Amino acid sequence: MSTILECKNLSKAYGGKTALSHVSLSLNGGHIIGLLGPNGSGKTTLIKLINGLLTPSEGSLLVGGHPVGVESKRITSYLPDQSYLNANLKIKEIISYFDDFYNDFDKARAYDMLEKLSIHPEAKLKTMSKGTKEKVQLILVMSRRAKLYILDEPIAGVDPAARDYILNTILSNYEEDATILISTHLISDIENILDEVIFIKDGQIVLNSSVDKIREENGKSVDSLFREVFKC
Amino acid sequence: MAWNLNSDRPIFMQLIEIIQISIISGKYAPGSKLPSVRDLASEAAVNPNTMQKALAELERSGLVFSQRTSGRFITEDVxxxxxxxxxxxxxxxxxxxxxxxxxxxxxxxxxxxxxxxxxxxxx
Structure with missing residues (x-):
């Protein structure tokens, strides 16, 4: 199985504060991985490093064998934790924008998902509820045929029923050999669709294991283990 | 409707049990074709790799067999x-x-x- 993401001794400090400290990590193709940690543990910092929005203070990072840059971004589909879309645009305008911008964007797939969720392509983004906006953004991200999907808190703002739909959208739309890295603290909602989990605490990886292995070894869910490891 | 899974036991073991019961109860009849890994995973709301692992285990036990091009079938051995x-x-x-x-x-x-x-x- 090919390695899609390789971090070696990766660190990031903001001024004097260390956000990520000597993280080494290797992710294989075809897996869904949960990046789990409490607020301020370094999840988003790691994600921003992978996407080239931050530069590492130390260490190296390869995505699909490429250093972070045009080649790595070509194969990475990223859902940020905050929206960057122009809210005055209609959904169909945003779709044609994505279609122009990304070679691997599948327009038909995007329209298909919009229809299933009864989201009207003529509607403007700003007229939509928070949950619907999140769905639109996820649709855009999952409509690319990428090698690495990075979803930063994809289900935080939506109700439980929509959460199920979104998880199902993720499951039924990712390319079989692609890797999905999902950052969240809503673990119990997402646990069943993960292969592996990474626990991150104070900028360091404290656990990297498979969901079934955690359950077998601890006799408890990843959610319960998380509550134990990160007990306040 | 996602399958009803406990949170404290390995998921693939629970998938095996649920499929076994579906076979016994006749939901999946002897000799009939199973849905694809992806469809089953989607139905159960689990990771396709986990479903794959469960099916591989069922195959190992002989309850399910695969035909190279046409998918997986339930055993005809009643x-x-x-x-x-x-x-x-x-x-x-x-x-x-x-x-x-x-x-x-x-x-x-x-x-x-x-x-x-x-x-x-x-x-």
């Missing part, structure tokens, strides 16, 4: 399905007897209570 049925039934009874033992019932008492219950006396 005796094997019957065997599985009685194995699972025995396990259920063991669990039941263990719960009764914890409540302080000896086997004979449990049996007497059970036959009384089955005759419709629920008092």
């Amino acid at each position: 005796a094997m399905i019957e065997d599985l049925k009685s194995t699972l039934a025995k396990e259920k009874m063991k669990q039941f007897l263990e719960s009764m033992r914890q409540l302080g019932f000896q086997k004979e008492e449990t049996l007497a209570l059970m036959s009384k219950f089955l005759k419709g006396d629920h008092s």
Whole structure:
């Protein structure tokens, strides 16, 4: 199985504060991985490093064998934790924008998902509820045929029923050999669709294991283990 | 509707049990074709790799077989399905007897209570 993401001794400090400290990590193709940690543990910092929005203070990072840059971004589909879309645009305008911008964007797939969720392509983004906006953004991200999907808190703002739909959208739309890295603290909602989990605490990886292995070894869910490891 | 899974046991084991019960109950008839890994994973709301692992295990036990190009099928060996049925039934009874033992019932008492219950006396 090919390695899609390789971090070696990766660190990031903001001024004097260390956000990520000597993280080494290797992710294989075809897996869904949960990046789990409490607020301020370094999840988003790691994600921003992978996407080239931050530069590492130390260490190296390869995505699909490429250093972070045009080649790595070509194969990475990223859902940020905050929206960057122009809210005055209609959904169909945003779709044609994505279609122009990304070679691997599948327009038909995007329209298909919009229809299933009864989201009207003529509607403007700003007229939509928070949950619907999140769905639109996820649709855009999952409509690319990428090698690495990075979803930063994809289900935080939506109700439980929509959460199920979104998880199902993720499951039924990712390319079989692609890797999905999902950052969240809503673990119990997402646990069943993960292969592996990474626990991150104070900028360091404290656990990297498979969901079934955690359950077998601890006799408890990843959610319960998380509550134990990160007990306040 | 996602499959009903516990949170404290390995997921692939629970998937195996649910598929076994679907085979025993006839939801998946002997010799019939199973849905694809992806469809099953989507139905159960689990990771496709986990479903794959469960199906590989069922295949290893002979309950399911795969045909190179056309997918996975339920065994046509009805005796094997019957065997599985009685194995699972025995396990259920063991669990039941263990719960009764914890409540302080000896086997004979449990049996007497059970036959009384089955005759419709629920008092």
